[in-house]
Amino acid sequence: MSSPDPAQLSAQLRGVLEPVVTGAGLEIDAVEVRTAGRRHAVKLVVDLPDGATATGIDLDDIARLSRTAAAELDPHEHLIEGSYTLEVTSPGIDRPLTRPRHWKRNFLRLASIELAGGESLEARIGRADDDGVQVAVPGRKQPELRELAYADITRARVQVEFKAPPNAEAALLDPNHGATDRSAGTDGANEENR
Structure with a gap:
């Protein structure tokens, strides 16, 4: 079985990760998948929800979410054929203004x-x-x-x-x-x- 194209895989992973991210009091800004052969890089970009009073996301929160998201993906490894790297991050200053x-x-x-x-x-x-x-x-x-x-x-x-x-x-x-x-x-x- 071959992996779906990166856009389709991103949508599937978004569905898997959404409950974990919202449970952490954040929301998904983007799920990006880059593929090189059988190796995948999954980038989960999270942001504060609308109406949040905080000005940024704490690095400890990112680290906790990274561990939780990785544990959530483990039972869904069938979606990603081959090995993968998961990166959890908050949007940087260079993020395009799209919303x-x-x-x-x-x-x-x-x-x-x-x-x-x-x-x-x-x-x-x-x-x-x-x-x-x-x-x-x-x-x-x-x-x-x-x-x-x-x-x-x-x-x-x-x-x-x-x-x-x-x-x-x-x-x-x-x-x-x-x-x-x-x-x-x-x-x-x-x-x-x-």
Whole structure:
């Protein structure tokens, strides 16, 4: 019996791992399977659920989930033909912004955004809802507030910054910007070999 294609295998593994991840108080962001011959690499990316008050996932939580997920996969080894490596991780700063919650969690961060019409811009992320996001686009004198529909965004990623956002951009997006906590979450990873 040969293993299913990576996309099909990812969906099957997601079904197996979902109860374990939700039981840990997290949610699955992605299950990725890469295959090289008879060897597979399974990457389980987990994130905090919507409405979580924490800003990141603790490395100890990642390690515990890694052990639990590996134990859950053992009885389902028939899904993966051959040996595999399991990596459990939280999303990194370079994760593409593809869901409304990604935008909401990156409030006041700078993002590189490509639009369907070919326009590229760097803008600061503001309020986001289920349909779109407000952004502050830097200008010569003042930043410009724009509303972007997710349907018009082809690609977006958070940019790494080492300084606070400019006051004019932060004030445009959040009048209470002085009280905003910009602490970053933990990007931890833990691997289990099987």
